[in-house]
Amino acid sequence: MKILVTGGAGFIGSAVVRLAVARGHAVVNLDCxxxxxxxxxxxxxxxxxxxxxxxxxxxxRASLDRIFAQHAPDAVMHLAAESHVDRSIDGPAAFIDTNVAGTFNLLEAARAWWSAQGKPADFRFHHISTDEVFGSLGASGLFTEDTPYDPRSPYSASKAASDHLVRAWGETYGLPVVLTNCSNNYGPYHFPEKLIPVVILNALAGKPIPVYGAGENVRDWLYVEDHAEALLLVLTRGAVGRSYNIGGGNERRNIDLVRSICAILDAKRPKATPYADQIRFVTDRPGHDARYAIDARRIRDELGWRASVSVEEGLNRTVQWYLDNADWWQPLQARAGVGDRLGTRA
Incomplete structure (x- = not known):
């Protein structure tokens, strides 16, 4: 199978690219x-x-048409997106342009290519989305595929819009689509503006480790390589028109996650004082969702997938990767906005 992967130089997209090539698939990585x-x-x-x-x-659109014609993909895995919530608060326009208008252009290019080939039944357009489109949970309950959409940030609203476009192109034009909504990913190659890399790198640099609010917000953590496995499984075996929630089954309060990372660093790279002493509580993000948690029974029961990496094992692997790969993350820290507090303009 030849797969066109959009956003394949990003965090999750690159995990998909590496795994797909390892599995013997031809991959065209489209990234701006x-x-x-x-x-x-x-x-x-x-x-x-x-x-x-x-x-x-x-x-x-012209570039997309050329790429479809030149590479003739059998499937699209659409991961390209603006994804940092804090950046979406400061500058929502880029999220609408890329996540909504960009998805529209990709759908139209895929539909034109698919139609020109005689609408092959085995073509797939796999749209990869987030659990944030479902809004915020209370102390109990789980997001299912039937949970009503209730996005709370410009980022999640733009992803919700893109989900709706994909479903509409499936229903109206018959484009063979599948969708997935995932929980928070973590692991190697995570860009250093996201929570887990921020904690690791600030701790190593002796800087304050920022925790929003009281750190009570809960997330379900999914190791990125587990996610890549699930995405390829949905692409090859998922039912057309079906959506699948993908979660790690690893709920943690942010403050507990941060303390776990500090404890791992204490063991792997000890210093005179515990890394947890660097934790500082900062003003919360505007509209910060309280809790996300995924019900992954559909993908487990229909496709046989379940997460294989516990959050304890995954954090150990992730911390070790950052310790071993300073030559990867150090240049990225000089990029615009990295290391700055964003998302406060609201």
């Missing part, structure tokens, strides 16, 4: 290389005959 992308993420497969790279923007 924004601030959060890094070709080092796919360096391990860059010389593989199964891999090709196209620097292009999903907002550029």
């Amino acid at each position: 290389l924004t601030y959060a992308a890094c070709l080092e993420n796919v360096k391990s497969v860059s010389d593989n005959a199964l891999y090709a790279f196209e620097q292009a923007d999903i907002r550029d």
Whole structure:
């Protein structure tokens, strides 16, 4: 199978690219290389005959048409998106342009290509989304595939809009679509503006470790390589028109997660005082969702997938990866906004 992966130089996209090539799939990595992308993420497969790279923007329809014609993909895995909630608060326009208009352009390019090929039944358009489109949970309950949409940030609203577009193109035009909504990912190659890398890198640098509010917000943590496995499974075996929630089954309060990372660093790179002494509680993010938690029974029961990496094992692997790969993350810290407190303009 030849797969067109959008956003394949990003965090989750690169995990998909590496795994797909390892599984023997041909991969075309389409990425416009924004601030959060890094070709080092796919360096391990860059010389593989199964891999090709196209620097292009999903907002550029002409480029998309050329790429479909040139590479003739059997499937699309759409991961390209603006994804940092704090940045969406400060600058929502980029999220509407990329996540909504960009998805529209990609759907239209895919539909034109699929139609020109005689509408093959085995073509797939797999849209990868987030559990944030469902809003915020209370102390109990889980997001299911039937949970009503209730986005609370410009980021989640833009992803909700893109989900709706994909479903509409499936219903109206018959484009063979599948959708997935995932919980919070973590692991190697995570861009250093997200929570777990921020904690690790600030701790190592002796800087304050910021925790929003009282740290009571709960997330379900999914190791990125587990997620990549699930995404390829949905692409190849998921039912057309079906959506699948993908979660790690690892709920943690933010403050507990941060303390766990500090304890791992205490063991792996000890210093005179505990890393947890660097924790500082800061003003909360506007509209900060209280809790996300995924009910992953559909993908488990229908496709046989379940997360294999516990949060304890995953955090150990992740911390060790950052300790071993300073040459990857140090250059990224100089990029615009990285290390700054964003999302306060509201």
